[in-house]
Amino acid sequence: MTRRIILGIGDRTVASGLGGQFQELPDIEIVSVEATSGEVIGAVGAAPDVDVVLVDEDIGPLPALDLIRELVVRHPQLAVILVAREATADIFAAAMGSGARGVITDEPTLSELQSRVEQAAEWSATMRRHFQGSQDAPASGRLGTLLTLCGAKGGTGTTTLAIHLAIALAASGRTVCLVDLDLQTGDIPGYLDVQHRHNVADLAAAVDGLDGAVVAEALFVHPAGPHLLLAPPHGEDSEEISARAIRQILTALRTRYDLVIVDSGSQVTDANAMAVELADQVIITATPDVPSMRGAKRMTQLWTRLQIRREEDVLVLLTRQDRRNEIQPDLARKMVGAPLMKATIPASFRALEEAANTGSPTLVKNNDFRRAIGRVAAEAGLLDAPAAGTAPRRGDQGAALVEFSAIIPLIGAIILLVWQTVLVGLTSMYSSHAANEAARAVAVLGYDEPGSRAQVRDRAAARISGPWKDEKHLHIEVVDGYVRVTIDTPAVLPGLRTPFGITTSAKVVDERVR
Incomplete structure (x- = not known):
């Protein structure tokens, strides 16, 4: 039986050495070699039949142990092996605590490498048979979908889009959580006219004891359907929120909701950079003007340099689009570099004004705007499949x-x-x-x-x-x-x-x- 593996190793020398050894072993296929944590997560998601993933301890930007935890949560049937410079007792204990199935050095013997991979692959095959044979467990181990929305600059409609997407998707029968990670200037309470004593800073402070009760207490249930995790009311509180805390919070939310929508604002911080890296889909909102086009391009290039997300894995959405605009979609596509969505949000400020001023998004009656929200959801893949672990509602179709x-x-x-x-x-x-x-x-x-x-x-x-x-x-x-x-x-x-x-x-x- 051929064992399929992925190498998550940023050091080319180590990757080349291990790749050469694997070529000498029979029945081993290297699916891909990835240099960053985000690329590893994406590669595993694109190849669900992978047996083993080898993760280098020096991979980034997500630390190796955190990456292992993320992979194990997303794919519980997957075997992960940590590649360390020295296989000490402390490293072994930390790796096992993160969910790894073993530890090898970056210069293993051929027999040691074969033994570790075979054992891990056998365990993975057993777990896969267990998941496939059980009707109570999802076969894929897939979490809820994470969508992160960013603004090319301030005022491009990121928060408005996040709110109306959340409400529309909740109305379709999905469980939706809207997270405000615009930590310094987020104002979702103003758009929805809500007040809640807890926010994301409270969850970050209790991240080591994160359970269902703690998460539920921090969320606000909006009458329109989505659950809300609000930004801290004071911008200085954002300094206490780490990237590690955001990773654990988003992972906890994804185990409880079909869709998690993150409004990350227009600034790049450690917290919202984590939301961008972990997201299944990232959308940058941009208005059809030169400053906004340049802002979208700078942001995608920054993420690429920081190895957070590749430029081609980001979608750009035009907002306030009108046929009289000087910059039309064809020109915008050439200016931003990243893929441009076919859907656009029309320029309908007057239709949104009353809803924004009163905190009642249901007051938006503009059919063009509502249809545009539906097209964005469909193009982003949020309406293609039912939530994990739920059967299609064939009764409604009938x-x-x-x-x-x-x-x-x-x-x-x-x-x-x-x-x-x-x-x-x-x-x-x-x-x-x-x-x-x-x-x-x-x-x-x-x-x-x-x-x-x-x-x-x-x-x-x-x-x-x-x-x-x-x-x-x-x-x-x-x-x-x-x-x-x-x-x-x-x-x-x-x-x-x-x-x-x-x-x-x-x-x-x-x-x-x-």
Whole structure:
């Protein structure tokens, strides 16, 4: 059986040495070699059938032990081995405490390397069979989705987007937690008109004893659906919030919610940089102007230099988009460098003004804005699949199908009724034309002789088109100086006849020369 492994090693010399040794071992396939912690997390997520991951103790920016914890939480069936310079008792104990399945040195013997990897791979295969065979445990070990939103600069609508995305996704039946990591200037309470005595700083202070009760007490449950973890009310409190605390807080939230949406503001700090690195999807909001385009590009390049996130793994979303803007999406795509989302947020400040001033986002009734929020959620992959551990709501889909099936006959009946009304109108018009023409013909030709009757009928029929002119449908009578023309109304369905006709009378003015 081939063992699939990933090497998370930033030192090229160590990576090259281990790679050469693995080439000498049979049935071992190196899936990829990653240099940063973020790349390791992404590679493991993209290759769920990996058996073993080797993590170098000097990898960054996330420390090796923290990276191991993150991998084990996300993928409990995955075996992780720590690569250390020295395999001391303290290092071994720390690695085991983080969830690693073993420790090897960066220059192991071939037999030692094979033994460690085989044992770890066998354990991984056993755990995978256990998860697949159990109906109570998710087969993938996947956590809730983490979406991080950043602003290219202040005022690009990051908080507004985060709030409306959270409300819309909560309304779709997902469990959603909105986290305000704009630690110095975050103002989600103002946008939602809420007050809560706990915030993210309280969770950071109690991060070593983080459990369900502590997390629940720190969150505010908004009536619109999402749960809120607010930023500290005083900006200086943000100095006490470490990247390690944010990592543990976000991991704890992801085990409890289908979606965790982070508003990280427009500043790069250790705390929100961690949210960017751990996120499944990162979106930068930018307005269509040169300063904002430059700000988005600077931010993605900064993340790349700090090895937080690669530029191609970030999406840029245009807000306040209007057809009259000088910078349109095609030009913006060339300016920012990173992928640009097809969805855009329209320039609808007036539609958002009342909601922002009153703290009531439900007051936004602008359909273009609401549809744009839905398109952003769909393009970001937030609506593609049901939450981990939950079955698709097929009952809703069935109900929708039944309702649609019931509507189809009604739509058909309405169309037939409209078309029948058109036929009645045409019949009435032809009847009027035919009566007038028949009255003129009778005035000139008379109607007593059979020959004249045929000519009157021919002249009347000349003013009629279609099936209305044949003898079965067109009837002409002359009574008391009036010509009465009756035309049977055609039925909209072939083979049927309507039980009524349209009759029109016209007075005969005798024009014959005596």
